[in-house]
Amino acid sequence: KAGVTQTPRYLIKTRGQQVTLSCSPISGHRSVSWYQQTPGQGLQFLFEYFSETQRNKGNFPGRFSGRQFSNSRSEMNVSTLELGDSALYLCASSDGGLAGSTDTQYFGPGTRLTVL
Amino acid sequence: QKEVEQNSGPLSVPEGAIASLNCTYSDRGSQSFFWYRQYSGKSPELIMSIYSNGDKEDGRFTAQLNKASQYVSLLIRDSQPSDSATYLCAVIDSSYKLIFGSGTRLLVRP
Numbered sequence: 001k002a003g004v005t006q007t008p009r010y011l012i013k014t015r016g017q018q019v020t021l022s023c024s025p026i027s028g029h030r031s032v033s034w035y036q037q038t039p040g041q042g043l044q045f046l047f048e049y050f051s052e053t054q055r056n057k058g059n060f061p062g063r064f065s066g067r068q069f070s071n072s073r074s075e076m077n078v079s080t081l082e083l084g085d086s087a088l089y090l091c092a093s094s095d096g097g098l099a100g101s102t103d104t105q106y107f108g109p110g111t112r113l114t115v116l
Numbered sequence: 117q118k119e120v121e122q123n124s125g126p127l128s129v130p131e132g133a134i135a136s137l138n139c140t141y142s143d144r145g146s147q148s149f150f151w152y153r154q155y156s157g158k159s160p161e162l163i164m165s166i167y168s169n170g171d172k173e174d175g176r177f178t179a180q181l182n183k184a185s186q187y188v189s190l191l192i193r194d195s196q197p198s199d200s201a202t203y204l205c206a207v208i209d210s211s212y213k214l215i216f217g218s219g220t221r222l223l224v225r226p
Binding site: 033035042043044045048055056058090092098099104105106107108109110 | 214218
């Protein structure tokens, strides 16, 4: 099976712009979770989508949003970018997702976002 | 207090030694526990998962879980230079979020 893919791999934006990141899960996986990784805060949970519904959300402002399509592909959007949004954005997929599941989370390669 | 705590290291061990990595968590309702390895510039990859108290072995890796003490550990036997990486402890907490520790950097000296 192909792994989790993320596009684009690198992105440079300026403050105030918005950005959309894409994640394609492993075939058959219904859950996609998004994470932000920074040197200062580490890996932080953004949200989880399961069967097109947001099932859980971390402690991020409303500028961070996402959605999932019927084919399980997911997009994450960040509006009004701030310098502090510079980070590696990772998505992970699994079949059953996080809710009470023992499924393995498989991570994609990430999108490196730089905000200037 | 962070939900998942790890010593940031670096933990330096000689080749062939046992590396011991530790993690504590604060949410008593947590049920699933994971160790991920992350090489510099790469995404995390799962090494071990553990769900019940005790030890779980997979090759050179042993995960240990003590829910009463809210403690998870990872032992790496016969450490190799290729094991040098950051090891992330992660926990699915009672609200079904996957929470990561800040990671322990392991250096295996040849």
